């Protein structure tokens with residue numbers, strides 16, 4: 095009952111939706127709307143509180159400004175009735191706000207039953223979505239008006255999956271699964287941020303959440319699944335992004351230079367390592383660099399390589415496609 | 425006088441650097457803290473300006489804002505800004521500088537209970553700080569001041585050394601707290617009952633309790649982190665079977681109460697300033713005094729409000745949200761009491777009062793946004809965005825820093841026996857206050873728009889507000905430079921201060937300015953409450 099009143103009536107009557115939206119991102123889900131209603135309510139209450147406190151202060155400061163050095167002042171040590179009043183009123187408001195916040199939070203945390211499930215892996219410093227049919231993608235594509243449940247995991251440090259337009263956020267914690275659900279009401283592209291500090295390129299850990307129609311979604315899934323039939327270089331190019339290589343080996347992203355460029359790497363002789371040795375960058379070197387990055391670390395990027403070892407994370411076919419792609423970058 | 429040495433003021437009692445470095449006089453130790461904390465504040469401030477400079481532009485478009493070469497350097501500067509400001513400026517700030525100097529004076533004592541321990545605390549802070557600064561040359565630290573695992577275990581930077589530094593500085597905090605508790609209980613002048621103590625003393629007392637109870641938890645947490653990093657014992661690192669979220673529980677179990685270590689003393693100062701410059705008894709003495717204790721107690725049970733989206737259970741989140749709402753009440757009570765104190769007063773707009781009013785203004789905004797963040801569903805959106813950054817700067821800088829500045833100008837004549845230039849002090853207030861709002865108010869909006877914190881670079885839509893914010897930081901800088909100038913001018917050329925220039929009623933104003941070595945000619949006997957303005 096309370097929850098119904100809060101959700102439907104109060105929010106509507108007291109606030110009218112517009113004001114919180116003025117600087118919050120697009121409301122792409124019902125949850126976003128209810129969060130904004132609560133937020134607008136808080137804004138109004140806060141405004142009133144500030145007017146009372148700050149306004150009172152300014153008014154008194156003006157009215158009772160010092161007129162002469164020996165002004166007489168009133169001796170008012172306390173007023174129990176007043177004090178009880180201004181303890182109880184805030185308490186009631188705070189508890190009301192608490193309850194309202196809890197109700198929405200409960201909706202956020204209760205996973206819908208028939209949801210489309212997608213695994214999302216947050217790693218330094220990229221997002222990878224894995225669909226049930228094996229498709230992997232850096233951009234999260236979902237159908238509109240359908241409950242989506244994300245199962246989040248991380249192989250390295252804590253990240254946080256955050257979509258401002260949905261008002262949802264969930265930490266991605268290594269060593270356990272966390273989850274999150276949403277239901278997009280509008281189609282479009284929305285930002286996904288990493289909100290928990292995770293190192294060098296934390297602020298580069300941004301991707302898109304694309305909401306499309308159910309038919310477009312099905313079509314996209316099939317197209318993506320077919321990409322392994324592409325010629326190796328093109329398949330490799332795709333993998334270079336989906337397997338997150340591009341988030342560190344990225345040529346034209348200023349500010350972040352985490353890994354060395356792949357340009358002209360293949361066939362390079364006298365390629366210098368941190369320990370002073372040199373190698374020739376042939377297929378086997380590339381293979382080792384990818385599978386066991388700590389084995390040989392390139393000069394200027396040591397002593398420890400920032401690159402995770404990809405042993406066990408790439409199939410033989412994927413690996414050779416990536417190597418073909420690297421060979422093709424001249 | 426009984427013997428000559430006694431009426432010499434504490435500044436001129438002895439000469440030479442050694443007499444300062446080995447002093448046991450609480451007033452001189454206060455000055456030692458003052459000089460060192462000012463230096464740390466300068467370091468942390470420079471870091472802040474660098475960060476704001478970097479954020480002036482987003483990179484992809486224009487490189488004018490690119491001051492720090494890459495993400496790693498930004499992350500390091502961000503870490504030092506936070507760690508220095510928290511551990512080396514705000515936590516020791518009020519208790520160690522103004523508390524040291526005035527706590528004994530305000531209760532009519534000759535010194536703190538353990539003068540040698542007091543000096544040791546300063547050396548602990550210095551040792552910790554030296555180590556912290558040394559990390560800048562041995563690999564630096566890039567974890568943020570929160571040291572969240574497992575990143576802090578995996579990063580190649582000098583985390584271990586920084587952790588040892590924080591550990592040692594924590595020691596300093598514990599010792600100061602212990603000293604103050606004993607001093608308050610044992611050294612009050614005859615007639616100075618607990619209920620006649622000035623509210624600043626009450627605030628220091630509550631703070632000291634938190635320092636003594638909470639800081640050891642930080643120490644334990646940091647030790648565990650060291651065991652993991654150095655010895656490879658699995659506690660927080662999932663690779664070794666540990667739980668990274670456990671670290672967050674430990675960390676906030678200290679760091680939430682630490683928030684009150686930072687703000688309670690500030691609230692104490694505000695009580696002093698408002699009564700003095702309104703020439704009026706404080707409204708609701710008991711409520712203010714006991715709400716400090718209440719805050720201190722409840723503050724130990726709300727740490728989970730930093731972790732609503734960390735993966736803790738829904739139930740835990742709910743309980744923490746509920747308890748956090750309860751802490752809001754005593755804080756609100758204090759606000760109302762201060763405003764009520766001004767009612768029918770005789771209000772003089774001296775710079776300390778301006779700072780106190782600035783405090784009320786900024787703390788009101790910091791407070792209401794705190795309630796927003798305590799609200800479960802709303803926090804899910806705001807958590808780890810600039811909204812949080814804005815909120816805690818409003819309470820920590822708008823609150824604590826305003827109070828330090830106000831308190832400092834209030835007690836300056838007492839500490840140094842000189843007057844400062846009032847007009848200059850007012851100008852510094854105007855710049856700091858306006859600059860502060862220009863810097864941090866836009867950050868609330870940025871947070872609402874979804875800009876996460878600790879971002880070295882951001883999307884185009886966030887640029888205009890970031891620019892405003894950066895310009896604000898230059899205004900704050902101007903304000904502090906003016907303040908510094910006023911202080912130096914006051915110290916060099918200031919007119920001699922009378923014992924009680926503001927007509928205050930608390931004990932510290934009953935002795936000479938600057939006070940004599942033993943504080944009072946005769947042990948004062950107290951017969952009434954602290955704010956008997958008639």
Ligand SMILES: [Cu+2]
Nearest residue numbers: 288290292296
């Ligand atoms: Cu991140």
Ligand SMILES: [Cu+2]
Nearest residue numbers: 680683727730
């Ligand atoms: Cu907290």
